[in-house]
Amino acid sequence: MQSVDEYHVASFVAQVVPAAIDQVCEKIAALPGGEVHIQSHQGKLVFTLEASSDKQIAQQMDLLKDIAGVLSLAPVYHQYTSE
Template identity: 45%
Template sequence: MTDNINTPTDEYHVASLVAYCMQDQIGEVTQAINAIEGAEIHATSVEGKIVLTLEGDSHKTIGKRMDQLRIHQGLINLSPVYHQVLDEGQ
């Protein structure tokens, strides 16, 4: 079995997620999301719900970016909704 962690791929991954954070930390959580490469916020609510997408070149990249968010103390829950993979080499 080979380890292809550093091997570039022709894949393009996009995942949509719903984050739920503490109402008094919406600003901090949105800043944390915006600081992640390939992250984009599409909607927020005053109740603390945030709809976002993550883009990357592999499942592993998406997972790492999700892990970066999960450790934020203001985040209560992070739920994946959709994940699409496109082969840009075709």
């Protein structure tokens, strides 16, 4: 059973069709706790998601992988703390 006082942060690398990079960045930024940290003209993104459970992180990841223009999405790091 998960505590409501958990904090999760996960980082990801994504490969995106270069023409869709702005739209994908907007979708990431629109998610609660979503933040794009770096992007390249070749369509590579590094971003993080923050949430209160690993289930929320997984749900957000599922939403992102189905966005038009996303070619690949790879988790890099996931950390959580409980208060």
